Amino acid sequence: MKLSVFTASTPDWEPEQAAGILAAQGWDGVEWRIVDQADATPPGFWAGNRSTWPLTGLEDRLDDIARITRDAGLEFSGLGGYANCRDHDNVERMLAATSRLGARQVRVTMPGVPSGDYRETFATTRSDLEWIEGRAAEHGVRALVELHHGTITSSASAAIRLVDGLDPERVGVIHDLGNLLIEGHEDFLAAFQMLGPYLAHVHVKNALWRATDEPGFDGSVIWRNEWAPLRSGQANVEAYFEALHEHGYDGWVTVEDFSTELPLEQRTADNLAYLRAIHERVTTRHDR
Template sequence: MRFSVFTASTPDWTPDVVARKLAEQGWDGVEWRVVDQQESETPGFWSGNRATWPLTGLEEAVPEIRRITQEAGLGFSGLGGYAGAWLHDDVDRVLAATAALGAGQVRVTMPRTDTGVPYPEVFARTRTDLEWVVSRAGEHGVKALVELHHETITPSASAARRLLEGLDPRHVGVIHDLGNLVIEGRENHRASFELLGEYLAHVHVKNARWVADGERSADGSLTWRHEWAPLRDGQADVGRYLTDLRDHGYDGWVTIEDFSTDLPLEERLRDDLAYLRALVGAHV
């Protein structure tokens, strides 16, 4: 397995600093965040993130992205795009950039389930969109990735397999995301890998936990909320997960997106890599 970092989780650093820090710490690669984000005076994961490349003008940024990545000796685990499958112009832009960079694969986001539109209708429309996406990915010689993500139409491996069934796995695949599955969609991991088969294309690792917020609903039920947690402290068993991946035969990229804030950023990433390597080493 090779380990990389998704730059959504490195908001304080500019791309040059990200590449240098990851190389110094011994990471194998980087997954650049690509989106036209909301600006903020204070860097954050989702707005004002300094390690994000804008979608607008992405074509012009390709040489700089390539230079920064290659000069640091890092590989591309893919691009972390936010283009919705229904936004065809945006999707084609990130597919073209992925091809130009030699990054191989890029995330294309799925619709949410809280829009008020019935699920079967959203599912059917998205399947049509994905058929177009896969055709364009084939033209560009890259792969579009569908992430298992809570509150979207693909929170689980079962839902993603149903959506992708029959599409060319050379040009579309699934990101299996350990932390997201704590929130919604968890199935037995080994069974999920087997179910996805050739569609298992990429892995994201973070951790999460559910906490009681001390309040009760109108009917008296205790209410809970989810929050991101350090890899060692969340409800997902990272060591068991990596073992299951290895036993399944997965030997691709494992990309960290650690949104916990218990440790400062540099220390957090250094500890994440040490932890992952220790877990992999313990199960060889």
């Protein structure tokens, strides 16, 4: 198992700084965020993120991405793309970039839950993925469908319905611990078994639900979700690694921690130490 960081979660650092710090801390790889974004001061996770490469002009920056990653001694766990599956032109660009960089796999985003007929959106998305499957094969890479709240693939059950029958070497699924706390949670091991060969990548973050001051009907409590540190969110990270081990998953685990309780450099270092300790506990328990 190898550990990497998705740079959506490192907004304060320029790419060379991010790569250098992550490598010095001992991370195995990096998952670069690639998207056109709004400016923001100070930088944030979703706007003004300094560790993000713009989609506009991406092809002219691929040599820089490769050099910065290589010179730091990091591997690519994949690319964190935002091209929607219906945007065939930009999906094609992301697949080509993934191939040129040797990054092997790239996220392609799924439609949100529609206001109209879910079944129609689902069928259209399946057609898009069949096209993407062919293009991914042409480029020798894999497109990834993320389990994400608010989309048509918020659970493993939904994702396997969408990708079943496609080549798992060309279309895979990202299982995301934190997203599933918000929507789509299923038993960890059952979900991994359900996905089978389509389980291609893992994202780890944590979240929790808090009661708000918003009044509900007749005194009912209204809850909202927020991101939390890996150690203090509601998800049992050790149980998650236990299920991954039992399933035999030995691929990349990418951290995207959107909590802000700790300063960024301390946060990434602590996350690495925490996950390595959990991984060692799990493997030691099974090796006895």
